[in-house]
Amino acid sequence: MKIIFRNFRVIDAFTDVTGSVIVDGGRIVDVVPDAVVPHGDGGLVFDGCGRLVLTSGFVDMHAHFREPGSSGKETLESASLAAARGGYTSVVCMANTSPPVDNEAAAISIKRRADAIGLISLYPAISLTEGMNGKKLSPYLAAGRSAVRTYSPPLLSEDGRDVADEGLLRTALRAAAEGGHTVSCHCDFGGEDAAVKRVLELGVDCRIHIAHVSAKGAVNLLRDHKSHAPESPVTAEATPHHIALTRGDAEASGAETFGKVAPPLRSEEHRLELIEGLRDGVIDVIATDHAPHTTDDKLNGAPGFSGLETAFAVCYTTLVKRYNFSLQKLFSLLSAEPARILGLSGCGAIAAGNNADIVVLDTERETVIDGDTFASRGKNTLFSGRKLYGSVVLTLHDGRVVYQA
Ligand SMILES: [Zn+2]
Known part of the structure; x- marks a missing residue:
């Protein structure tokens, strides 16, 4: 399935641009700086509003x-x-x-x-x-x-x-x-x-x-x-x-x-x-x-x-x-x-040809941690009650959305 992430801050250890990332068949097929990629052609479209961060899983x-x-x-x-x-x-x-x-x-x-x-x-x-x-x-x-x-x-x-x-x-x-x-x-x-x-x-x-x-x-x-x-x-x-x-x-x-x-x-x-x-x-x-x-x-x-x-x-x-x-x-x-x-090839960077393992983050969003809401069976955390910045908005694995807030 084709997925277009348009107008994101695309940042990894090697890149820092505003632009779009196109995913198809479990791979990143293109990273397009600055250009506004048109909506649609049948795929799923996510808009980062120029603000949300997109990085490698x-x-x-x-x-x-x-x-x-x-x-x-x-x-x-x-x-x-x-x-x-x-x-x-x-x-x-x-x-x-x-x-x-x-x-x-x-x-x-x-x-x-x-x-x-x-x-x-x-x-x-x-x-x-x-x-x-x-x-x-x-x-x-x-x-x-x-x-x-x-x-x-x-x-x-x-x-x-x-x-x-x-x-x-x-x-x-x-x-x-x-x-x-x-x-x-x-x-x-x-x-x-x-x-x-x-x-x-x-x-x-x-x-x-x-x-x-x-x-x-x-x-x-x-x-x-x-x-x-x-x-x-x-x-x-x-x-x-x-x-x-x-x-x-x-x-x-x-x-x-x-x-x-x-x-x-x-x-x-x-x-x-x-x-x-x-x-x-x-x-x-x-x-x-x-x-x-x-x-x-x-x-x-x-x-x-x-x-x-x-x-x-x-x-x-x-x-x-x-x-x-x-x-x-x-x-x-x-x-x-x-x-x-x-030695995981195809991981660790947002680049054409790499695995479509992607995470979208809202770095300015504050959340109060509550271990009781974890998906993990282990609710044991010392961070419960703390207000922290940065939350995961969406996770893509192998080109499929596996989590969306
Ligand atoms: Zn250990």
Whole structure:
């Protein structure tokens, strides 16, 4: 189906024009600056009134979709809808389900179900070790390069567990590198700074991505690493909650219950260093770490927040409104860079030939966040009651409208 977006502010990491975007057959077929594209010829027409922002769909490198095993917290349906409402068109879901996703068949079965739901492109990560037991390589990695694959995960990850055995970690990273994979390291155990230092000093030639950087020391280690080794393939992410909130916000909601997250919310000093890390490129992307839980699980200390539906508003309000980041920079963090790191071709930019994965935003619209209205089953957010700028008006995936406010 042909769709014409006329008179929009078309902005991504590479472009900033006012004009029109024409979509057909699941692809962006043309980007027309300045020209007023005529109405109609049978397709659907959206008018941006010269004001609404059109950019490429967001790409989340880190979310927990909870299936299989914990559909009380989230289902593929509810998570997909939450993603679409948040402007996300591509999402990597972590492997720490029950059972953990440690083999290709399990990943494919999740991907097939998500494809059937059809709201987003879902890429299940696969674990480094069998059953995430930290004892031997996962069946996926053990099968090695010679295995015939139909699904190649854009990320491998042991999630919050990391691999304690350093020999096994090296073996896993070497196997990942041979398969051309990027490995997301969570660096939660033994303190974030020490865990990041350990990973940076392993010296294995593997593309490593550091998940949810939250500590000043870790930012400085990464800054040092990148300045001494500009060609290093190490990348890093920060979450919306760590850039917007501090320990005080966690304590106000219960540091061991509703305010609990891993890594924890820290002091203002740490938060400001994260902002600087994002500004100067030490941290490459924003990832949600969407971690939906039931209310009972939060009361029992389950860490994490439901993040997909607030990510844009939180990041826009914090980074653009408060810290003067450009919209182009924000879209680099939310879309272009994660697409590049994950190797998702046709994603991350509004350009002819790319996938018609598009999000329309009203950056001036203020909304009061209410977790109870989330599409996600996880209503756990510290942003409830906050007035934030920036809302998602429409999300297009594969050329189809998957969400419209
Ligand atoms: Zn996680």
